[in-house]
Amino acid sequence: MASNSKIEWTTHTFNPWIGCTEVSPGCAHCYAKDMMERRYHRVEWGAGKPRSRTTADYWKQPARWQRRAQLAGNRERVFCASLADWLDHEVPIAWLADLLTLIQTTPQLDWLLLTKRPEHWSERLHEVVRLKHKGADTLAAAWLDGKAPTNVWLGTTVENQAQAERRIPLLLTLPATLRFLSCEPLLEAINLLKCLPSNVRSENRLHWAICGGESGKEARTFDLQWARSLRGQCQAAGVSFFFKQTGSHAIDSSEQHAMQHSLKDPKGGNLAALPEDLQTREIPTQRVPLRNGEVL
Ligand code: SF4
Known part of the structure; x- marks a missing residue:
């Protein structure tokens, strides 16, 4: 396309x-x-x-x-x-x-x-x-x-837990065909369970989360463990997960080392170069009614 x-x-x-x-x-x-x-x-x-x-x-x-x-x-x-x-x-x-x-x-x-x-x-x-x-x-x-x-x-x-707890409940109250989170630049681990108000209707759900680290010279640290945690929470809740990029300053605290970046890929967005367990790029599908009543 x-x-x-x-x-x-x-x-x-x-x-x-x-x-x-x-x-x-x-x-x-x-x-x-x-x-x-x-x-x-x-x-x-x-x-x-x-x-x-x-x-x-x-x-x-x-x-x-x-x-x-x-x-x-x-x-x-x-x-x-x-x-x-x-x-x-x-x-x-x-x-x-x-x-x-x-x-x-x-x-x-x-x-x-x-x-x-x-x-x-x-x-x-x-x-x-x-x-x-x-x-x-x-x-x-x-x-x-x-x-x-x-x-x-x-x-x-939602870049951190405070913004997740403030913005996700708001998003869930808004009428939407499909709701998504952009967790980029992700600045810390996020616990989604703490963000879901008990009074929200079950159809007012999240459908998609995009996750990535910050790029650029001043990029803040991004830990791949935060992405793994988010991916696990999404999987458990039936939310599509899209790992976009590691950013320019990524670490993997599970392995105690900094990520090496290729000069050709300073944002760490090359899917093939990502750790295998984070090579996930799901995009939710949506059945949209057309004017003639069929769905796409
Ligand atoms: S455009 Fe820039 S300043 Fe505005 S909300 Fe987005 S990141 Fe913030």
């Missing part, structure tokens, strides 16, 4: 806008901020700094992916906002409404909406409803009413 993304778990990335504010330890070495500061100088990061919307031409790309997927009779995944956060409340609300309209008009694409701000979901969707903009209010109102869009996978980042 052709892809415009180097990220192993998606077909495409799409950035409706660029810019954000750091909110938690996972943001400490935000590569998007670094990229803008060192190379592109397009936006400044932080509270009160204007976000930059991408061009109208760029926004036409998903319609092309949609047509291609429709012709091929398959689905393609789109990771939305690798250089931003889709629930950032400093983004003009009309931009979010435009994004939701785009999602609505590309039903053959599975939109992976990942956020570090699940607490903003309700407020932002209510704002879209009030805006009444290009039909996005219909999707937002239905979603608030519990009818999640079938082509959205809703995810949150």
Whole structure:
């Protein structure tokens, strides 16, 4: 499948806008901020700094992916906002409404909406409803009413236990066709059992966890044992597990040594070079109703 993304778990990335504010330890070495500061100088990061919307031409790309997927009779995944956060409340609300309209008009694409701000979901969707903009209010109102869009996978980042205990219960209360965790950069071992509130309905479950270590010169340590623990918990709970990369500073505390990195693979994402027991890259499948009532 052709892809415009180097990220192993998606077909495409799409950035409706660029810019954000750091909110938690996972943001400490935000590569998007670094990229803008060192190379592109397009936006400044932080509270009160204007976000930059991408061009109208760029926004036409998903319609092309949609047509291609429709012709091929398959689905393609789109990771939305690798250089931003889709629930950032400093983004003009009309931009979010435009994004939701785009999602609505590309039903053959599975939109992976990942956020570090699940607490903003309700407020932002209510704002879209009030805006009444290009039909996005219909999707937002239905979603608030519990009818999640079938082509959205809703995810949150959990980099440590504190964020896991804060964000996972929030994610589980949000209506979603499919819920996922991005445990990258994983900064410590996570105990998922401590994050599951007893009052959550059993159908409000997690479906997928992506796991990886931090890359870059200042990368923090990543212990492969944390990944093994997470994989075991996922297996026990029927959650698909995707090991993305060791990152640039990985250790294996079960063997008391640092991982050796190939210069050609500084992020440690080459599946064949990973320890055999972590060569796991599952992607959940989803049966999505089509307009004619069949399922894909
Ligand atoms: S939420 Fe994401 S894009 Fe925003 S600062 Fe944190 S890491 Fe960067």
